[in-house]
Amino acid sequence: MRCLTLANAAALRGFGCFFVSRDLHGSLATKITSSGHASILLPQEGPPAPMEAGQYGQWLGTTEEHDSKSVIDALSELASDRCKLVVVDHYGLSSTWEASLNSTVxxxxxxxxxLDRRHESAFVLDVTFGKTAANYEGQLTEGxxxxxxxSYALLRPDFALLRSPALQGRDAxxxxxxxxxxxxxxxxADETNATLWVTDALATLLENRSFKIHVLLGAAYPHRASLDTLQATLGNRLxxxxxxxxxxALLADMDLAIGAAGSSSWERCCLGLPTINLVLAENQVTVARLLASGGAAIDGGRFPTSEAPDMWAxxxxxxxxxxxxxIALSGTARDLVDGRGAGRVIAEAFSGLVRTSLLVLRGVTMDDAALLFEWQCDGRTRRYALNPAPPTWSEHLKWLQRKLNDPYCSFYIAEVAGIASGTVRLDRSASPPPPTATEHEWREVSILTAPEFYGCGVGLRMIRALMALHPEEDLVARVLADNQSSQRLFAKAGFSHYAPELLFWPQQTNRGIS
Structure with missing residues (x-):
């Protein structure tokens, strides 16, 4: 799911994404294709994984050398010269696999x-709480x-969008x-049926308490019949x-969670949901221990366990x-994750391209609604917005449709190397024109740099590209007085002040402005 989240974030910004795998279960394949991505299945034939590769190597099902060759062949069919990034997410693929791709493509x-192991990749992403870059000291190649x-946890954008109202409701x-x-x-999957065991444990507390149990099941859960039997007993309490x-939205409505100490831990943290963690797999041990020691969750131990459900409860x-x-758990957990990890990863991976490549403007369409909404709701965007309150999704859609239907609005997405990096817009201006201007119509500039690409020079290039597209127009910009960075940005682009929060361009025109 974390790869799908990253792919969705990249696709919003203009990338085409392909999933390359040796095998994809039906539900996952459906999620990938329904999200608009392509999938490529590698051939099943090949040498078996060697016994010395251990459990992770057995998961791979073949040798790393054979797998890397298969991936290289797949990339060659995709025109690898256009591929900007390869994301690998598999415990069975090591620096050996990475070195093979580096030397070939x-x-x-x-x-x-x-796993705190050696890598020969451009980037290593490890979202484990309590770790720092020092955990990989001596394990990474130069650069x-x-x-x-x-903070880099890959969550779907709805978590960041719902975070503020969810935290307010939870605190209340x-x-x-x-x-x-x-x-x-x-x-x-929950093969060991921890779901039923925990639900049984909660059921023993219902007699003297009024809470309702909510059980979340995945498509691969194999024990539904046993849970249905319990529901027949508990009725509307389950x-x-x-x-x-x-x-x-579901997590926002919950008051307490009992969950596996896996990647879903970060979803719960983002929304400040107090959690009791259970360790269901070896790779969850560290997460559970660190979250508990940091006061962000309760350690519920390992499962399976010989302890009776009622005693555990x-x-x-x-x-x-x-x-x-x-209250303490919620406060600590919410400080760990803000839901914007995917944007941070995109920034790290592509800011170099954005900083150095050609910027072009294209017209905005309704297909850009989700990306624009994500940018508009970012706290960094709202900080200096004329209206600091973030819009709701329905408000955003109505606003965007109005802008696209407005003949006096010119609305552009800035793309750098094909990556959506910000927006710039011209609207009929309600601001007073400069006092020396003759009678004519001015339009007002609004810019938004994608928060993940702050510091990459996008804002200035957007303004200059807009001026090149509309050379015969006189433009006004309204910038809050305390937004010093934007004040300097417009000045650098050639705008001049005529009021504390108003700037105009050009500085001199044949219409008598001096």
Whole structure:
């Protein structure tokens, strides 16, 4: 899912994304294609994974050398000279695989990992809480960028968009000291049926408490019959959610979660959802330990366990329900993840291209709505906006449609090396014209640099590209007085002040402006 999240973020910015895999389960393949991406299946034949490759190597199903050759062949069919980044997410693929691609195709590699091992990639992404770049000291080749810590967690954009209202609602509910909705979320397959065990544990607490149990199931969950039997007993005190599309909205409504200590931990942290973590796999041990030691979650131990569900509930769940611990957990968790990790990864991977490549403007369409909404709702964008309140999705769609239908509006996306990097817009101006201007119509400039590409020179190039497209027009810019960086930006582009928050261009025209 984290690769799909990154691919979706890249696609919004103009990239075409391909998933290359030796095998894709039906539900995952459907999610990839329904998101607008292509998938390429590598041939199944090949040498088996050697025994000395260990468990991770067995997951790969073949040798790294054979896999890298298959991927190189696939890339050659995709015109690898146009490929800007290869993302690899597999414990069974090591620096050996990366070196093979580097020597053959030379495309920058972003390795998603958490094993503190050697890499020969351009970037390593490890979102483990408590880690720093020092964890990879001596393990990376010269020039490799280590993107470490949960601030880089790859979450779908709805988490960042819902974060502020979700936290406000959660704080209001927690202040009353009641828990009304408890979520059980153990991951997609849950072969050991931790879901049923935890739900049984919660059920033992229902007699003296009023909360409702919500169970989240993935498409691969194999024990549905046992859960249906329990639901028949609990009735409306248990609600089952399957293949939820609006995950952020569901988590926002919960007061406590009991979940696997995997990548979904970051979704819960982003929305400040107090959590009891269970370790279901070896690669979750570190996450659970560090989150618990940092006060961002409760360590519920490992599963399977010989402990009876009712005893575990009394020992682990009941103390959390009956204390102010939930407020502390929520406050600590929300500080770890803000939901904007995908943008940070995009910035690290492509800011060099954006900084040095040619910028062009293209017209905005309704297909750009989701990306524009993401940018508009970013706190850094709202900081100096004339209206600091972020729009709702419905408000944004209506606004965008009005702009596209307005004959006096010229609305552009800035693309650099094909990457969407910001917007610039001309509207009929309600601002007063410069006092020396003759009677004619001015239009007002509005710019928005993609937050992930701040510092890459996008703003100045957007303004200059706009001036080149509209050389016969006189332009006004309204910039808040305390937005000193934008004040300097417009001045550098040739605009002059005629009021504290108003600038105009050109400085001299044949219309008598001096």
């Amino acid at each position: 030379g495309i920058p590699i972003l390795a998603l990992d958490d 490799t960028r280590a993107l470490v810590g949960p 509910r927690l202040s009353h000291g009641t828990v009304n909705h408890v979520l059980v979320s153990m991951g997609g 609600e089952i959610h399957s293949d939820v599309a609006e995950m952020a 009394k020992r682990i769940i009941a103390p959390v329900l009956a204390s102010s611990t939930l």
